[in-house]
Amino acid sequence: MTTLNLHRVLPLKRSLADVFRYLRxxxxxxxxxxxxxxxxxxxxxxxxxxLELNVLGRAVPMRYTLDVCEPPSAQxxxxxxxxxxxxxxxxxxxxxxxxxxxxxxxxVYRADISxxxxxxxxxxxxxxxGERLSNAAMNGLKAAxxxxxxxxxxxxxxxxxxxxxxxxxxYTRRGYRQMPxxxxxxxxxxxxxxxxxxxxxxxxxxxxxxxxxxxxxxxxVLVGRGTDRLAQAAAxxxxxxxxxxxxxxxxxxLSSIAATRDLAExxxxxxxxxxxxxxxxxxxEQALTADGLERTMAINFVSPALLTQALxxxxxxxxxxxxxxxxxxxxxxxxxxxxxxxxxxxxxGPKAYARAKRAxxxxxxxxxxxxxxxxxxxxxxxxxxxxxxASALPDFNRRLGxxxxxxxxxxxxxxxxASHPIFANGHLSGRFWFDRAPRPTALVPGTATSATDRQVxxxxxxxxxxx
Ligand SMILES: NC(=O)c1ccc[n+]([C@@H]2O[C@H](COP(=O)([O-])OP(=O)(O)OC[C@H]3O[C@@H](n4cnc5c(N)ncnc54)[C@H](OP(=O)(O)O)[C@@H]3O)[C@@H](O)[C@H]2O)c1
Numbered sequence: 001m002t003t004l005n006l007h008r009v010l011p012l013k014r015s016l017a018d019v020f021r022y023l024r025x026x027x028x029x030x031x032x033x034x035x036x037x038x039x040x041x042x043x044x045x046x047x048x049x050x051l052e053l054n055v056l057g058r059a060v061p062m063r064y065t066l067d068v069c070e071p072p073s074a075q076x077x078x079x080x081x082x083x084x085x086x087x088x089x090x091x092x093x094x095x096x097x098x099x100x101x102x103x104x105x106x107x108v109y110r111a112d113i114s115x116x117x118x119x120x121x122x123x124x125x126x127x128x129x130g131e132r133l134s135n136a137a138m139n140g141l142k143a144a145x146x147x148x149x150x151x152x153x154x155x156x157x158x159x160x161x162x163x164x165x166x167x168x169x170x171y172t173r174r175g176y177r178q179m180p181x182x183x184x185x186x187x188x189x190x191x192x193x194x195x196x197x198x199x200x201x202x203x204x205x206x207x208x209x210x211x212x213x214x215x216x217x218x219x220x221v222l223v224g225r226g227t228d229r230l231a232q233a234a235a236x237x238x239x240x241x242x243x244x245x246x247x248x249x250x251x252x253x254l255s256s257i258a259a260t261r262d263l264a265e266x267x268x269x270x271x272x273x274x275x276x277x278x279x280x281x282x283x284x285e286q287a288l289t290a291d292g293l294e295r296t297m298a299i300n301f302v303s304p305a306l307l308t309q310a311l312x313x314x315x316x317x318x319x320x321x322x323x324x325x326x327x328x329x330x331x332x333x334x335x336x337x338x339x340x341x342x343x344x345x346x347x348x349g350p351k352a353y354a355r356a357k358r359a360x361x362x363x364x365x366x367x368x369x370x371x372x373x374x375x376x377x378x379x380x381x382x383x384x385x386x387x388x389x390a391s392a393l394p395d396f397n398r399r400l401g402x403x404x405x406x407x408x409x410x411x412x413x414x415x416x417x418a419s420h421p422i423f424a425n426g427h428l429s430g431r432f433w434f435d436r437a438p439r440p441t442a443l444v445p446g447t448a449t450s451a452t453d454r455q456v457x458x459x460x461x462x463x464x465x466x467x
Contacts, residue, residue: 001117002114002118003112004112004114004127005110007108008135010141012106014145014185016078016097016098016099019107020071021187024046024066024069024071025215025242026080027040028144028183028185029049033140034136034140034177036051036054037054038051038052046066047069048063048064049063053086060087061087062085064082064085068081072099078096078097081093081094081095082095089113089115090113091112092111092112093111095108095109096110111130111134113130143180143181144181144183145185148181148183150438152437153439164331167443172383172403173405176382176405176435179412184212184215184415185216186416187216187419188216188418189216189218193219193245193246194274194419195221195246195271195273195274196218197270199223199278200279200280201237202229202230202232202233203387204384204389204407205381205386206278206411207233209415210233213415214240216415216419217243217245221250221270222250223251223263224251224252225251225252226251227249231249234247234249250263250266250267254298255289256290257464257465258291260303260306260307265310268310272311273318274323276323276414277304277322279303280299280300280304280325281388282350283349283352291464293341294340294341294342296352296353297464300356301356301360302465304324305359305360308322308364309367312371312374313371315371316374317373319375320375321375322364323377323378324360324364324376325379325414326360326378327353327380329353330354330361331442331443332350332447334358334442334446335457350393358449362453365378365441365454375424375429377428378430378431378433379417379432380434381434382405382409382410382434384405385404386410412435
């Protein structure tokens with residue numbers, strides 16, 4: 001048996017309570033340890049975790065259990081002990097926290113790793129590898145807790161982005177892993193818990209986003225179709241909260257203008273801090289809604305636009321935030337003002353979807369300019385494995401397989417925009433975000449929307465909702 005003992009002391013500029021809470025949800029390790037590809041909780045008590053370690057680029061499974069969990073004491077001490085078991089190795093991680101001030105603490109990290117016997121000559125190599133991994137993990141944890149503001153893409157990433165296709169490689173898990181900081185630890189409970197509403201919670205990104213927001217302590221308003229499915233979503237979200245949170249469910253069919261108006265009325269009455277327009281869909285076939293609108297446009301553009309327009313004045317008064325989940329696919333299309341409903345052109349699902357998402361981006365930027373105290377943030381999630389992608393794009397889903405982001409990774413930027421204090425009171429409003437960095441809105445020549453086109457688009461939208 002060979003043993004490796006690692007020891008690090010990490011001063012942190014975050015309160016003991018926040019750091020303890022963040023580390024106690026050990027699946028967050030995916031957000032700060034570059035030696036971990038993915039981490040998921042195995043049980044609703046969040047005391048067993050399945051990890052995929054990144055061992056020289058290969059995914060190696062490991063399972064952790066939380067054996068000791070001593071929350072912050074009156075003396076400002078807290079401790080967590082986790083035991084990990086992999087194929088041929090075990091690790092005991094001890095994390096001891098001591099408060100050093102109201103908003104600072106120190107983490108003492110100790111890992112005792114045992115593996116099958118390693119030949120003497122290789123021991124220094126193993127030691128060196130362990131030291132490097134633990135340094136990277138501690139740097140990642142510090143960044144996750146202290147430097148989790150907006151990122152600035154480097155020169156190489158900006159150039160790849162400009163070439164569209166090379167930039168799209170980062171829409172996979174690769175982009176998520178390359179983000180300099182991925183921590184989600186801005187808790188939104190406290191004396192006045194944030195009230196956050198989100199559509200499309202019965203599946204995919206919406207469900208994962210609501211689970212993360214529950215973990216951060218938000219009270220939630222879940223919007224979806226079908227009472228039973230909403231109740232199932234609420235049951236899948238509740239265990240993520242560390243204490244009782246309030247969850248309300250509202251049913252709405254978002255292809256209908258009347259139902260969207262009803263929903264807007266209800267949401268205004270609920271005085272939300274954040275509203276997330278997440279519901280969306282891509283269809284193979286052209287169809288009209290009961291209102292006579294092309295269905296892709298209705299769900300991905302007209303309905304979220306109507307909700308945004310209705311909520312904007314009251315949200316602006318209170319410094320609230322509205323988040324639009326659009327798609328990187330919008331880079332491939334400009335808006336086509338002479339044929340928004342594909343009446344003269346052969347219907348193409350991905351094109352219709354991309355145009356609708358671009359239209360939502362355009363009108364959102366218009367309203368962001370109109371309301372100075374409103375935080376209107378537009379984001380795209382990259383490519384994530386969700387039921388929506390599996391059914392709308394089966395070949396794409398199969399080809400990319402494990403390279404697609406998990407729903408949790410796909411919803412990262414949405415959760416960050418909803419919870420980070422930097423976005424309070426309209427700060428940084430109107431930008432288009434991907435992986436926590438502001439991005440250009442058009443990359444392909446001829447796809448940018450001019451100021452005049454934006455006005456025509458707004459008139460077209462007004463006609464749709466008034467007819
Ligand atoms: N996954 C990706 O890679 C990706 C990439 C770019 C953008 N996006 C965007 O991310 C958002 C979430 O997508 P997803 O991948 O998580 O898809 P998903 O698994 O299909 O989830 C979509 C959600 O939207 C709801 N929804 C669809 N049509 C609706 C309607 N007419 N009325 C009410 N709710 C409706 C669905 O409800 P039902 O369950 O009742 O159908 C579901 O809860 C969408 O806006 C999508 O365009 C996703």
